Amino acid sequence: MMPRMDGYQLLEAVKHDSELKQIPFILLTAKVDLDSRIRGLEQGADEYISKPFNNLEIKTRVKNLLNRRKIEIAFIHAEKMISLGQLVAGVSHEILNPISYAKNANESIPDFLEMILKGGKLPPDKARNYLYEAVQDAAEGIRRVCEITEALKGFVRQGNEGFDFEDIHPGLDATLKIVHVNYKSRLRIHKSYHLPNRVHCNLNHLNQVFLNLIANAVQAMKGQNEPRLWIETRQEKENAVIEIRDKGPGIPEEIQGKIFNPFFTTKPAGQGTGLGLYISRQIVQEHAGEISVASTPGEGSRFTIRIPIQGTKGAAHDGRIFTHPDVDRSLTEIQYPYRR
Ligand SMILES: Nc1ncnc2c1ncn2[C@@H]1O[C@H](COP(=O)(O)OP(=O)(O)OP(=O)(O)O)[C@@H](O)[C@H]1O
Ligand SMILES: [Mg+2]
Incomplete structure (x- = not known):
């Protein structure tokens, strides 16, 4: 028996810690019944080994898990x-x-x-x-x-690789500008920024999520006469909510359950790797949050991110609530090429 907590409690604590949760977890236990195995796997155990165990088997499973992590990291990179x-x-x-x-x-x-x-x-x-x-x-x-150089600076924050309390709105604005510069589309953007608090996050990683979602939305509306994008931020209880909505063709119901899978793409070869949403979900989970999609074919798609403002470890908000003025620019039109 382990001291103070049992294996399941340890597993739960590890999988709810944003920094530790990436560590592969093998449950090694004498409990061999199906319920215990399912409970362990549901709580996020990567492997389940029942006693009596064999050293070589454990070594091989650890090696496989570490290889899998290495491949995942290589994907992200x-x-x-x-x-x-x-x-x-x-x-x-x-x-x-x-x-x-x-x-x-x-x-x-x-x-x-x-x-x-x-x-x-x-x-x-x-x-x-x-x-x-x-x-x-x-x-x-x-x-x-x-x-443009300001936007780049806002997008990639140098020397800040970790978690801190951040205002996420400049990142959204910088990302919008960068996507727009890249896709050169005429775009109507409806912005409503109503999130009053700074959020415990890794800003560079979150910007990558915004980039993936906004790029997907703009790509989905390619060729449309009136492409429109809605970006909304708000606070719901202890969570920051960020919504990105487009009026593209929507996502057919039968593939909605697959779009977060690695390598799932409907784009022609060379135009999409199918990793954008997979990595976005990993990053959001790294923030102990969730990302979901709601889409009506023919009407558009809405991606919603929910992350706890305080982070997972009860990181103490230092009370510096940033005073971001409520922005409700119901319509910001960006033209391309920019008027001189
Ligand atoms: N806003 C959207 N509207 C319509 N379909 C979408 C939207 N966002 C994602 N999808 C669908 O989900 C699929 C997976 O998206 P994901 O971002 O993971 O990969 P990708 O965009 O195809 O490639 P990559 O992001 O690697 O360039 C897309 O190919 C597309 O079919
Ligand atoms: Mg994408």
Whole structure:
């Protein structure tokens, strides 16, 4: 017998701890009846071995479990690299574009100045108008570059790999911008941010979930005349709730139960790995939360994330409730290409 708690209690404690729950758990017990085995597996045990046991069998099972974890970690890493690679390609193009028109505008400024001061091809009042436009274009190009680099900074927070109490809204905004820059769609976004508290989370990981969900929504609405996206945050008791809804084609009922499985994708080869939602669910579970989908074919899909504001370990909220002003922008229209 174990001291203070039995194996089932230990299993429950481990599987409810966001940092420990990833550790594979083997129940080694003398209880061989079916009920006990099912109870153990339901509580999250990865393996169940009944006594008497064989050393070699245990060693082999441990080795297999560790290999499985290694493969899972490799998946996560690969998916991260894929989404980052796509992101970098889209973003660098989007930086080059405004820089090149800012550069062109900048180069024309001396010519217009000369025409105003010394005369030339254009009368001075026309040259003055062109000069004014060129200065505006250069400023707008630089503003766009700043906006995109700010969004990138908001998306990947360097030097902050762990859990802390965070405002999740800048991450949502940064992700929206990055997805938009990458998919170049005209998009109507309805935002209602009503979550008053900071949330105990790993912000970089959560941003990855937002990226997956928003990218899925935008991909699902590809080719639509009026793509619309709703993003809502709110607090329900001790949970933060984040909802991402689209008016895409929806998800057929028969596949709704499969979309969170690894490698499940309906996208053509080369366009989807089918890991986006699988990894998103893992990340949400890492936060002791849950992610669910509700979808009506023909009307759209709604993904809902629920995570405890305080985290799992009763991490003490330091009381610094961030004073995020309630945002209810029922409609924010983003055009592409951006108007100059
Ligand atoms: N908002 C949505 N609308 C319609 N279908 C969706 C939506 N989100 C997910 N799906 C369906 O769920 C499947 C799995 O999504 P998931 O994000 O896991 O993988 P993927 O998008 O296909 O590929 P990846 O995310 O790896 O690029 C998608 O292929 C699609 O069929
Ligand atoms: Mg996806």
